[in-house]
Amino acid sequence: MKKLSSAMALLLMASGCKSISHQELGSELAATTASVPDASFPHLGFAQQPSYLANNAVILTFDDGPDVENTVKVLDTLKSKGVKATFFINSNNFTDLNNDANAQALVRRMISEGHLVANHTVDHPHLPTLTATAARKELDGVEAVVAKILGQSSHPLTLIRAPFGEPFQDNDGLTLNGHDAELANVMKAKGVHVGWNLDAQEYNCQSSHQNSATDEQNCVYNTLINGLKKPGQGAYGVILMHAVHSSTAAILPKFIDYLNANGFVIKTTEDAVRGKYGKSSAEVLGGAASGGVFPPPAGTITKLTVGQTIRVVSRFSGKCLDNKDGLKTDNNPLQLWSCTPNNANQFFTVKSTHAGLYSLVNKTSGKCFDLLTGASSNANPAVQKTCSTAASQQINPVASIQSAFTFKLVSDKTCLAIKGPSLDDGASLHTWTCSADPQEQWYFVAL
Template identity: 30%
Template sequence: MRPQPRAHWVLLALGMVVLLGALLLDTFVVGHVGQGAQPTAGPAGTVPETVHQGGPLIGDTGSGLSSRATPDRTVVLTFDDGPDPEWTPKILDVLRRNGVKATFFVTGAAAAQHQDVLARIDAEGHEVGLHTFTHVDLGKVDETRARLELGQTGLVVASGTGKSSRLVRPPYSNRPDAVDDEDLVGIERITAAGDLALLSDLDSEDWRRPGVDTVLANATPKDDKGAVVLMHDGGGDRSQTVAALEKLIPALKERGFTFQTTSGAFGISQATAPATATERAQGTAVSLAVRFSRFVTELLTWLVVISSALALARAAVLLVTTAIHARRKPGKHAPRLEPQMVTVLVPAYNEEAGIEATVRTILASTTPVHVIVIDDGSTDRTSEVVKSLHLPNVSLVRQKNAGKAAALNTGLRHTRTELVVMVDGDTVLEPETVGNLVQPFADHAVGAVSGNAKVGNRSGILGRWQHIEYVIGFNLDRRMYDVMQCMPTVPGAVGGFRVSALREVGGVPEDTLAEDTDLTMALERAGWSVVYQESARAWTEAPASLGQLWRQRYRWCYGTLQAMWKHRGAVFERGMGGKLGRRALPYLFLYQVALPVLAPAIDVFAVLSLWTDPARGALAWLGFLALQLVPAVIAFRLDGERLRPLWAVALQPIVYRQLMYLVVIQSVITAMAGAVLPWQKLKRTGSAAQNAPEIDETTVPLYRANLRPPRGPVRPPGTGGPTGRGQARPGRAPGRTGTRSAPRDRA
């Protein structure tokens, strides 16, 4: 037996931290490229004349800022905001055809994502400069942020080109005569680090997309003076830039202009230098982090879209099938089940608190019943309580602790009726429950019937959440399964079975933790029909603490995974098994495994969206809430429940839903690790009857005085089920082979 994995919570937490870091990087860094404060013209009282009246290239000589003008009849083509995977290659193609070299001022975020385009820029002999990491206005941020913006961009450029660059273009810059005091702060930060700031002589204003002719006119020198021309290869649709460039270069060449890079035009010998190995390694790390964050964000965006579509599809299917099921009415010629004795099996392990209420409410049934309580090695007074009742038609069977499935098989060996009802030791029945539950067995094709389990102890927020979950699950999901003829589970709290069907599948399986799901799937694969009877209500005790809830759902989820894997072959079968395999199993995988495993990441993504797009995030949350509330209201109406508890739906995503997600994640990891999960027994308080209808125990059913449980072997039913399956097969005991007979007491 492999032990349960211990380290997976650490790995899960580490994975969530990495995921959160990637989302934060993309949301607040990469996703905010170009979304900083827009420039506004301000005072320019501190700007020196050497800048205002000078040229576009600005440096620090040690005694102050100096500038240099562009040589006459020389054009320096510069492109900002790239590299862009669509438009930069098209611009490079134009430049190559015309034999022109240019300078590309790249943003770190874009260069990190498109290192291949950056490498092509360098390989074709163009010059690469820095344009900050997120296109932030360097004069509007603090010095630390400015250093990071330029430093990280430099590392990314070093990774993609193998060179470090001293050329920087401040975002939102223009001509020297337009520099104001804030712009000057940014320029001084650039030059103080020993870099050179390049402004422009002509702004094509292609970012406005004013038309090809306007872009061309703005980028064309009016005389023979040289010009640094500002254009863009990123940040949006640059088709007008490409078209204008095709005309600009030949036209200026005809006028005798030459095209050079910034270094060539201004005679800068050390504008670039070979990058160190450390710079290249750090740049590679930054690039990988950016690309990973972008990948995660895009993946989660698609997952949100897909999960939203699946949620809508599920809601639509549930509502349609529920409407079909609710309108079903038995015809006047529908078969009716003749009154007969029904055996009720009650497996009990440490059920001292609630076993008396369970037995008494079963005996108050309007249908003749024989109750068999199987004490599965209880360490409390469960057996003593049952024996002290001295009630008719109640038998007590005791065995060593072997688990619920083994207890049920022991009970089946003592069953002398063809119909059996299985209930948990904490379950409280209504008088009509047994009769309603067995009525569908009038159809000889039916092998099992699911009842309607309801939460008895629904006080407190945890009880309300479980109450809502049960009402929706039993009044929407099970109606859907019934209509689609692919019921995956007859709940252990209340379920009816045909004994001959149980014998055919070998009794209750003992090799999974979800014996109810495993048994239901086995019956359907054997050709038996499994239906839902909403009027067969039973009140059960739900976990009263988060710890108990965790243990219960962990067992359920893990057991369901076991059963799904065990019965995966149903996908390729025909008949009832094929319906289970091709309808229920994919549904369970999608909505109970795949989406819950991905849900925490999607929730983190949704929470972050409240900062990036609060209106859309709030709208999405309200839409999701409505998607939960509408089916919940319908389910509560169908079940005759008051709507007051539904206010708790709004709080479910905060704690309850996250707990359910973590249960699924741990179950999947445990299953993948091959660990064996022990039985998780909940401590009972006997609170199942808190909200159940009151039962008048002075009313004794007519059958109790004159009917006794049948003795001797079960007679084969007169008519068989599908393909003769209604007949009990010789030699097939309902229990597992080799299980010892347990002692039996008359209570």
């Protein structure tokens, strides 16, 4: 959506929109001397050519969804083209996400198909018209609804985009002061703010071509390709689009074809965060430093029962043990991925071996948790293999802390750990020297 200026946002306060009064805002500003240098506020800015990305890198982001018409078409196109994107969602904008089962299914689909779900506030307000407390509630509300949808006790959304980019677009690269600084601190406590480097401007195209859907679609498409041109000639980086516009859904297949035909490489928002900060958004927030921030999910059990089907959830990242791509082949990697309901790639049946040891059989493949080699050394990757009596398939779960367990492997020589450790979807797993670190701690969650 085309942003409004900060001056316009202040005028909205006087017009009775959902906002705080001049008096309340004045009191809030008088009570603070906050100042946040741009360098200390984690965000991806608005420059057309970001220095932390290659000049052929593009990142597809979609705001304002989900809706049950156009978001579906966008997802269908992304799936058919094999492209991953980021969806900055509202929980009370085009749909009431808290109560709309069809919209909730779309969020689950986004996650299950490998997209990133990010926070765009509950109501899509002009943040400069809200108190810092109200702005925080706008972010908390989306997190709560997403956690409810995904069936997890915690699902932090560490990528954020302020509606209209306010107030950060006007201050990109500058020191933020007063109320803007307070809003920056709200964002900073929740994750990395994501601006954009090219705007599809669907709203402008819609208003200027009200009588012709074809002209509106051409307007959006031409805005994008004229902005990008060829690698090194125009803008690149994060592209702002809107999942709720029919014009966007209509031109997306052709636009992706243009990107592929002209040497652009489609990346993810997390790639951009890593390009700028050298780590994921969760790590920027402090997840890697503090570790173990995820409490036991609902349904956590403290004893395995043979024949029971469970999820295995990381205490470090809150993500689930997952059979990568649902393949049924030996040596297919096991990874971590955002937990999603009804995803059999993340379901494991408990099988007894002997003397208190267990094996885990993946529901999709029928194969067992195993290690790439039988070695007891560090950095032995976790994979699946045909079930056998091999020692590398035998897990000794040892109670650790807060209902979590460590997985002792290969005759208790090493433990299952997250490589890196990474908080990202697709994080690899391997053996490592046993310790009390959260990246080696796991919850068993009954289905």
